[in-house]
Amino acid sequence: MGQLPDRVRDFATYLQGLNARLDQRAGWCGVFWQRDPEGMRACLDGSEVPPWDVVEALLKDLASATGTEHAEREAARARALHRASARAHDAGPGARALLADRMDVMVRERRYAERRLRELGARLESAVDEEAADAARFDLAWVRDDHERATARIAELGARLAELGPTPAGATAGPEGSVPGARPSPSAPRSAPAKERKRRPRGSARFAGMPVDEPETEVAAAPAPAATPTGARFAGAAAEQEEAAPAPPPADATAHADVSATVTLLARHRAEAHMVLVEAAAGPAAHFPLFAAELTRSGLGADWATLLWEAASLPLDRLVAAADALVAAGRTADGQQLLRQGMGSPPAEFGAAVHRLDEEGRHHEVRTLLDAYVRGRTPEEAAHTARGAPDRLVPLLLDAARRVSEDRYWDVVHALRVAGLGPF
The missing domain is CATH 1.20.58 (Methane Monooxygenase Hydroxylase; Chain G, domain 1)
Known part of the structure; x- marks a missing residue:
């Protein structure tokens, strides 16, 4: 790391220390080392700056090992060092x-x-x-x-x-090959690592833009164009196979x-x-139907889908309010989609939020959220939402499961038994 700028070296040194404190065979750290050891080494030696979500995943591993309070303090320091390193990289x-x-x-x-x-x-x-x-x-x-x-x-x-x-005016791109393919850092899902099914290996585990030989997965990656081998392979896109494009003629510096x-x-x-x-x-719930109508009318359906995804991270009470507004405006499918997308929280976190709403007397929100969670998540995940307040949440969860179907009710009953959360 002798030739690195100080800010890049500082973050790389920090990342090395964080990596040393983690079990490299478990958690997200283990996942990253198994899937992309070269990418991890590139981050640790400072030649690449990982996306923040990767650092965040490693900090979650740290929280599991040392406690949330310590990891939160670490996160503030890591964030500052990461930003400084990114700025130094971007100055090159x-x-x-x-x-x-x-x-x-x-x-x-x-x-x-x-x-x-x-x-x-x-x-x-x-x-x-x-x-x-x-x-x-x-x-x-x-x-x-x-x-x-x-x-x-x-x-x-x-x-x-x-x-x-x-x-800058008159700036020219560097000669071909002067910008590295930039191996991206390993990607990190937001929830804890789970056992993966053999039929669906995890894709997109590396940086976008870096071709890596790996077994074919259920979603086939398209071959990259011959002239730009770092392109579509990791766009995550392209279930359809496309013929490789012929190499374009050489372009001058102005082009x-x-x-x-x-x-x-x-x-x-x-x-x-x-x-x-x-x-x-983050705006008022009443605006969502208006955005849906205007964006769709303007041919910006992709932006409406993005807006729904951003809304899925709202606090749960506001999520329900937005979904209710969409349903009331006749956009039931959008309202249901928003609820499904908002069910990504870990079970314990979701259960705690629902319990707070229940204590506040927000019974409509509680019913709506539990219905969506029971429909969209596994019975085991649904059962674990009740762990923080089983006396109150287990009956509500069972009511929600019964509203879905008799089969789902008994699946949730079984999951609650296995989790030790019910006397039945």
Whole structure:
């Protein structure tokens, strides 16, 4: 690390120390080392700065080992060092073009995830038995993570591009190959690592833009164009196979500069548009039907889907209010989709939030949320929501399960027995 800028070296040293305190065979740290040891080494030696969600996942491992309070203190320090390291990386030659390329990859990955979410949502709704429904829920959980991770990285990359400011007049892109393929850091789902089914290996475990040989998964990755081997392979996109495009003729420095400036401008506008949608999602519930109508009328259906995803991270009472507003305006499918997407919280966290609403007398919100959770998550996950306040939440959970179906009721009863949360 002798040739690294001080801020890059500081973060790399911190990351090495964090890695040393974790069990490298367990948790997300173990997942990352198993799936992408080269990517991890690149982050630890300072040649790459990992996306923040990767650092966040390692801090969750630390919380499991040392306690939440200690990990929260660590997070503030890690965040400051990470930002400083990213700024130092972005000050280097070719950084703008590299960030814009990664932004484009993440935008395509998110679009693909949105399409898969619609497909899997339809598959869940039409499931003929509980086994098929569980399989759809399993795949949905991974695709939700793909979408959330891509969305977070779009915002992070957009902020980094915005800090660079407008493209300097007369700037030229570096010669071909001067910007590295930039092995991205391992990606991290937000929930704790779970045993994966053999039929659906976890995809997108590495940085976007770095070709890596790996076994074919259920969602096939498209071959990258011959001229740009770092492109579509990790866009997360492309279930359809495409023929490799022929290499374009060599371009002069002016053409490189024009293309780089255009891509950067597009990336900046995407980032700005995304931040507008983030702000809109935090607005009044009554605005959601209006946004749905206006965005759809304007041909911006993809932005409406993004707005719904951003709204899924709202506090649960506001999530229900937004869903209610959509249903009241005749957009029942959108309201139901918003509730499904908002059920991504870990069971303990979800149960604690529902219990608070119940204590506040918010019975409509409690009923709506438990119905959605029982429908969208496994019986085992639903059962674990009651662990923090079983006397109150178990009866409410069983009522919700019975409203779904008799089969789901008995599945939840069994899961509660296994979890030791019921006398039945």
